[in-house]
Amino acid sequence: MLAVAGVAIWLGGWVLTAFIVAVGAAGFWEFLRLAKAAFTGSARLAWTAFGAVYLGLAVFVLASISAQSLAWLVLIISAVIAVDVFAYFFGRSIGGPKIAPRISPSKTWAGLGGGAVGAALAVVLNSQVPRWICEWREPAPAFVHGGFATGCSQYWQPHAGDFAALIGVGMLIAVVAQSGDFLESWLKRRAGMKDSSDLIPGHGGVLDRIDGLVAVSLLVGVYLLVTAPQMFGLS
DSSP, rough: HHHHHHHHHHHHHHHHHHHHHHHHHHHHHHHHHHHHOOHHHHHHHHHHHHHHHHHHHHHHHHHHHHOOHHHHHHHHHHHHHHHHHHHHHHHHOOOOOBTTTTTTTBBBHHHHHHHHHHHHHHHHHHHHHHHHHHOOOEEEEEEEEOOTTTGGGSSSOHHHHHHHHHHHHHHHHHHHHHHHHHHHHHHHHHHHOOSSOOSSSTTOHHHHHHHHHHHHHHHHHHHHHHOGGGGGGGO
């Protein structure tokens, strides 16, 4: 799935938008399966509505920012991947107390700490990408935030305090990504399912792959809505 996402990002345009919508639709179908198995009556209806809003907003955010700034899309994806990879290795290597063993027995506090380290590194590295590209060539406007696309001289230059803020952002991303993971794990446990589906052979369902990504995209969406509403066509 990651390889397909890479191709979609490379092609961009309607291909990328269609890929984001397709992934969101598959995730929502799986969410409906979980809600149907986990709840009845009005609770099922409420969770169905929640899933539609939750995943629908994530698709809207990702599709909107991908049309304006691939840098933000790459930041979200790379940060979530870093959280998963670092959390896995830290959790396996260090072990220790579980965060919520009844919901997700494999998640440890050490893993969460590792995920925070990974996300912080991803955020710091992504903050430097425009500057690295500027040393090589003038980037295409689609790659970066519209406000910075007028020239390399306007690219953000980091200072010590900025790095501290970026690390804090990375830690917040790790917590939000893990929260999205816990939400899906709780739903699967309540529904009595190991995976959200078998759409991806050997890897479970689409929702199993994007649970953290959905949560983080909403976090970034709120941030951009406040700081750069033009990303969503607002003034």
